[in-house]
Amino acid sequence: MSKVSPFLWFEKDAEEAVRFYVSLLPDSRVDRISTLPADSLSGPEGSVQVVEFTLAGQSWMAMSAGPLDPFDHAVSFMIHAKDQAEIDRIWDAILKNGGKEEQCGWIRDRWGLAWQIVPAGYFEMFASPDRAAAKRLAHAMMKMVKFDKASLERAFRGDWAVRLCAISQPKRYGWGRHGSFPGWIVAAFVSSARGRCHRSHGPGGADRPAAGAGGKLFQD
Numbered sequence: 001m002s003k004v005s006p007f008l009w010f011e012k013d014a015e016e017a018v019r020f021y022v023s024l025l026p027d028s029r030v031d032r033i034s035t036l037p038a039d040s041l042s043g044p045e046g047s048v049q050v051v052e053f054t055l056a057g058q059s060w061m062a063m064s065a066g067p068l069d070p071f072d073h074a075v076s077f078m079i080h081a082k083d084q085a086e087i088d089r090i091w092d093a094i095l096k097n098g099g100k101e102e103q104c105g106w107i108r109d110r111w112g113l114a115w116q117i118v119p120a121g122y123f124e125m126f127a128s129p130d131r132a133a134a135k136r137l138a139h140a141m142m143k144m145v146k147f148d149k150a151s152l153e154r155a156f157r158g159d160w161a162v163r164l165c166a167i168s169q170p171k172r173y174g175w176g177r178h179g180s181f182p183g184w185i186v187a188a189f190v191s192s193a194r195g196r197c198h199r200s201h202g203p204g205g206a207d208r209p210a211a212g213a214g215g216k217l218f219q220d
Contacts, residue, residue: 005059006077010111014064017111018051020097024090025079027057042066076106076114080122084149087117091146105147119149125156133158 010017015033022028036048042065049064056079081087091107098110105116128134133156140155141147 003059005061008060008062008071008113009068010062010064011067012064013111014049014051014062017109017113018053018060018062020109021055022053024093025056028055029053031059036065040065071108071112071114073106073114076116078116078118080120081117082120084119087119087147087149091117101145103145104141105144107146117147119147119152122147122152125152128156 008014008017015030018030022030030051030053032052034050034052035046036042036050037045039045040048042048048066051062051064053060053062079090081090091101094107094109094115095101100108102108102114105118107115107117109115125137126134136158137152137156140152144151
């Protein structure tokens with residue numbers, strides 16, 4: 001079966017860039033470094049360096065061959081991070097290595113290559129048949145620089161899920177009591193809401209919403 005591998009043309013420092021990339025992701029390594037054994041438009045024999053490497057299990061190649069076309073947004077590479085900790089780790093590593101953060105999960109590394117660092121499952125939500133939920137997700141995404149996985153998931157679920165959490169765990173969410181909800185509504189929803197709250201916010205409530213004036217559950 002035919003295979004497709006990305007091939008990156010760097011003006012210089014291809015090996016340095018590759019060694020940085022393989023440090024970011026598991027199942028990554030430098031496989032081989034060689035030089036072009038002939039004169040070319042890029043320079044004399046031996047001046048063009050070719051680096052073969054594996055990035056997250058995928059074969060890539062990079063080349064240092066002098067100036068030609070700079071990297072731009074027409075091509076970017078997407079990393080599907082398993083959790084927020086991985087999003088933070090990769091994002092921070094690129095920034096500390098001279099990168100520049102942009103918008104909507106995009107970041108450029110010091111060589112100008114564009115990356116998108118997204119949470120795993122993001123595009124499943126984006127393509128959901130519930131287009132209202134997908135629209136809430138898109139609006140939340142467009143306000144972000146680095147993606148916040150928990151905030152994206154909350155936007156996708158919508159306020160109703162958070163209100164169920166408040167009904168089922170009123171003290172935890174700052175209500176103190178069930179407020180004006182009739183008892184039969186609380187009884188109908190409390191069981192399913194507890195399970196959803198536990199999955200969404202965890203037993204410790206690390207990302208629980210804060211109650212504000214008028215029963216508002218999220219601070220702006």
